[in-house]
Amino acid sequence: MRWQHWLVMASTAGCTTGSGSRMVDETFALGALRRPTEDPRDTAREDAGLAGPVTRAQILALAVARDAGLRALVHEARAALHAARAEGALPPPELNAQVWNLPLARPYALGEAGMYMVEARQMFPAAGSRDARARAAAEEARERVAALGARESEVLSQAGQAYADYLHGALEHRVHANHLGLLDAMLGAARARFASGGPLADVPRIESEQARTHRAMTRIDSELERARAALNTLLRREADAPFGPPADLAPETVQLPLADLLALAARARSELGQARARIRSAAARSDAARAESRWPTFTGALSYWQDPMLRPGVGATVAATLPWVWGGAAERVAEARERELAEAASADRVTVTVRSEVAVARARLEGLSRELTVLRREARPAAARAETAVRVSYVAGRGDLLAWIDAARQVLDVETEEADVTSAMAHAATDLEQAVGAALPRVAVETDALP
Numbered sequence: 297m298r299w300q301h302w303l304v305m306a307s308t309a310g311c312t313t314g315s316g317s318r319m320v321d322e323t324f325a326l327g328a329l330r331r332p333t334e335d336p337r338d339t340a341r342e343d344a345g346l347a348g349p350v351t352r353a354q355i356l357a358l359a360v361a362r363d364a365g366l367r368a369l370v371h372e373a374r375a376a377l378h379a380a381r382a383e384g385a386l387p388p389p390e391l392n393a394q395v396w397n398l399p400l401a402r403p404y405a406l407g408e409a410g411m412y413m414v415e416a417r418q419m420f421p422a423a424g425s426r427d428a429r430a431r432a433a434a435e436e437a438r439e440r441v442a443a444l445g446a447r448e449s450e451v452l453s454q455a456g457q458a459y460a461d462y463l464h465g466a467l468e469h470r471v472h473a474n475h476l477g478l479l480d481a482m483l484g485a486a487r488a489r490f491a492s493g494g495p496l497a498d499v500p501r502i503e504s505e506q507a508r509t510h511r512a513m514t515r516i517d518s519e520l521e522r523a524r525a526a527l528n529t530l531l532r533r534e535a536d537a538p539f540g541p542p543a544d545l546a547p548e549t550v551q552l553p554l555a556d557l558l559a560l561a562a563r564a565r566s567e568l569g570q571a572r573a574r575i576r577s578a579a580a581r582s583d584a585a586r587a588e589s590r591w592p593t594f595t596g597a598l599s600y601w602q603d604p605m606l607r608p609g610v611g612a613t614v615a616a617t618l619p620w621v622w623g624g625a626a627e628r629v630a631e632a633r634e635r636e637l638a639e640a641a642s643a644d645r646v647t648v649t650v651r652s653e654v655a656v657a658r659a660r661l662e663g664l665s666r667e668l669t670v671l672r673r674e675a676r677p678a679a680a681r682a683e684t685a686v687r688v689s690y691v692a693g694r695g696d697l698l699a700w701i702d703a704a705r706q707v708l709d710v711e712t713e714e715a716d717v718t719s720a721m722a723h724a725a726t727d728l729e730q731a732v733g734a735a736l737p738r739v740a741v742e743t744d745a746l747p
Contacts, residue, residue: 350543351544355527360448362532363451375440384430386426389417390419411603414600415598416597429584438573439570439577443566452730458526459542460719460723464523471714471715472516478707479506482704483506547717548722548740550736552736558655567646571642574639575640588625588628589626592616595613599613657724661727668717668721676707679707680707686699686700686703
């Protein structure tokens with residue numbers, strides 16, 4: 297994905313010297329975050345590619361590339377990076393001009409003042425506090441960068457779920473089309489049997505079954521249109537823009553062990569990265585509060601004096617706060633420490649939630665995979681054998697049409713269930729990828745047991 301390089305930079309950039317200013321500079325390198333400029337020719341070429349068979353990877357890539365929410369987060373992340381650099385800078389200097397001893401009756405008579413003074417003043421925060429606050433702001437900026445990963449995961453999930461719905465419609469359409477083909481063969485056999493003296497009622501009974509299937513296909517086609525409209529809208533296209541059939545019809549699963557999935561989620565899940573950044577930010581703010589409670593803030597000033605009746609002169613002033621006397625410094629340290637502990641507890645909660653989501657999503661995918669295996673290895677072959685036996689008997693003039701229709705419906709039901717499970721597996725695999733926070737290797741379900 298176009299965003300992955302940026303997210304890798306966000307997760308690996310670190311403070312190698314312990315200096316807040318160095319950390320801000322490293323983090324600020326991420327200020328290059330931006331979405332590549334869209335070329336209308338590229339967009340037209342990508343849209344043209346959607347007119348043919350489309351793949352899941354193709355849909356996901358376009359959804360991420362065209363998401364406005366990701367662009368908004370890029371600007372927010374860059375704003376936070378600028379704020380982090382500003383946090384590490386000295387406060388702005390002050391320029392102070394004073395006029396003393398103006399006549400009370402004529403305060404506008406500046407030429408009769410007793411003294412003129414111009415002073416430049418600079419404040420120097422408590423030793424170590426500026427560095428700590430710079431580190432805190434840099435971690436907050438990294439949290440905003442990590443939010444890009446969370447948004448990308450959300451977009452990928454939306455696109456993956458929409459594609460799974462589209463896949464379900466395409467599979468159901470294929471299943472019912474196959475059923476119509478079987479009914480056509482059944483109708484031919486009924487007419488041939490009628491020509492040799494068979495019952496006339498078989499023909500209209502099959503035609504009624506065909507009408508029932510056509511009605512079901514009309515519903516399926518409507519669902520396909522809705523799925524196409526949802527995908528087109530997600531890709532910022534007109535709802536009725538041309539959209540080809542899904543190319544990934546085979547069921548897929550993820551075979552990574554749970555331990556590997558949990559380890560990957562600990563590294564890749566953006567919410568965990570955000571939680572860790574908040575902990576580091578809170579710890580840095582605790583350092584800043586402790587520094588401000590231990591060390592004074594100094595202010596230095598250099599002034600120029602001009603007495604109209606005497607020689608000019610210069611003056612210097614140094615002032616310092618006394619944080620040990622009063623001002624609530626100890627309470628601010630306690631507040632910062634409590635916020636640090638709160639962020640640590642929140643990170644633990646997020647960790648538990650992520651592990652639970654991964655475990656549940658994997659269990660659901662495994663359960664669906666086992667269900668599909670039963671359908672393919674047992675239910676579908678058995679239904680096919682039953683339909684074949686009844687068909688041979690009917691064509692030979694011995695079987696009953698209702699038995700053949702019932703057997704054909706059993707085949708339709710099993711294949712419909714298989715389409716449902718295949719779509720549900722696509723949904724579950726998307727849920728698992730969202731829970732882990734990264735794309736996962738998918739493998740096709742074995743089909744060697746199919747007839």
